[in-house]
Amino acid sequence: MTQALVLVVNAGSSSIKAAVFDGGLTEVLRIEAQGIGQTGALQVGSAPAQPRALPDHQTAFRALLEALRGEGIDTGDLTAAAHRIVHGGPDLAETCVISPKVRAAIAAAAPLAPLHNPHHLGAIDALASLMPDLPQVAAFDTGFHRTNPDVARRYALPDRAETAALRRYGFHGISYESLVANFRETTGTGLPRRLLALHLGNGASLCAIREGQSVATTMGFSPLSGLTMGTRAGEIDAGAVVHLVRDMGLEEAQTLLHHESGLLGLSGLTADMRQLAETDSDAARFARDHFCYWITRQAGSMIAAMGGIDGIAFTGGIGENDSGVREKVLANLRWAGNIPSWIIPAAEEKHIARQTRALLKDPALS
Structure with missing residues (x-):
């Protein structure tokens, strides 16, 4: 060793x-x-x-x-x-x-x-x-998205002290940065100029990567927003959140949105996509369809932010292992043309180790 x-x-x-x-x-x-x-x-x-x-x-x-x-x-x-x-x-x-x-x-x-x-x-x-x-x-996890333009990061809120920290930060950045760093080694081809990256797991998001940099992503102020996730609600109107807080109280509303929603809430069964795929019920099928629908719908937004698309990369537990989800997403995006796609195994921890060794200028860095 x-x-x-x-x-x-x-x-x-x-x-x-x-x-x-x-x-x-x-x-x-x-x-x-x-x-x-x-x-x-x-x-x-x-x-x-x-x-x-x-x-x-x-x-x-x-x-x-x-x-x-x-x-x-x-x-x-x-x-x-x-x-x-x-x-x-x-x-x-x-x-x-x-x-x-x-x-x-x-x-x-x-x-x-x-x-x-x-x-x-x-x-x-x-x-x-x-x-x-x-x-x-x-x-x-927020670092990779610092290259998003201000129009993508800022909410349409007045410039006040209480809104100063409210912006679209984006998450899963270490995963996306690792994907970019490992792309050529994994695929044998160069990084596409406009790449739609899908980090799909219990937490899920999309990232528009142009010239190796993040220009848009589906998560925003918190890891709660964007796509349908394992137990997180994803896209929801701010007015609906205010309504839940008013009716349920802050703690119960937060528990609902973070831990009782998403695939679990839609299916009434589980947050595990594998179990949903094996379950013959309308609710299980609907949960999977909801997951793929919102990937497709928000992919359109990411493609617009890049000004087109040259490739798609899947990563994360679902992205790497659920062929049914990948096939449905690709079928739903056929309108964008014959887009090449790849599976890039998640390697966040290795990427963190690499960054750490480089940061400390360790002589054992390879």
Whole structure:
């Protein structure tokens, strides 16, 4: 194993997913702490998850580091820990070393991503406590979309202090940036000038990529907007949101929109697209049709933003594995011509590791 390892971390409310990459950017180990604060478990590599008391994130990180040592990886060989941060707010876009100033900016963006950023901060603080000398790096899911023009990013709101942070930030940026970086190696062909990229998973979005840069994307102020998703509503009138908040209260409305809608809400069964494909019911079929319809409808908007289209790339769990969804989307877009399409395996963590090594100017960078 090449030493000078990078630990890539994706921390959520009840889980921490971590992967270790060596100097050649080969993944050497994957660990996941599950059910943090609930019935905890630790999964190391491909082995079954084992029950483990994980009352908080710091305990979970302690267990992760212990598991590394159990697999023969000395934590002293870690060059850095790199975190996927969902929201960089208005100021953070480039991958950077986490300083007190950067941490404060991530915290300031927490109200913009209340379901994500607080857990990222918890992970950063837990690692800082356990390994205070280990450099930590932040990569931002909003960063790739900083090239969107102002007319695409700004909502039609008055210029006031209370609206200053309200803009279309876009998300899944690390996935799209990785797709662009890996396109030639994966497909054997150059990046199309105007590429429609589809990140389709439990969270889903589209990105219009022209000359390798994002010019439009379907997610906006939060990861809630845009396409139909696993449990998220996607496109919905702001007036309908105000109505829900008025009738249900803020917390219940937020739970409905984030956790009870999307494929789950439409089918009344599940958010799992595989299970829906195997279910012979009108509701299951409608949920899949709704998913594909809104991909197609918003693809038209992305194509317009690019001024045409030269290729389509699918990534993410559904994009890579659900041939039925891909075929339906491509059939619905035949009006745009005979468009070449590719499947690009998601490689967000590897991309974060690559950026981290380059940022730290590690001599083992390959």
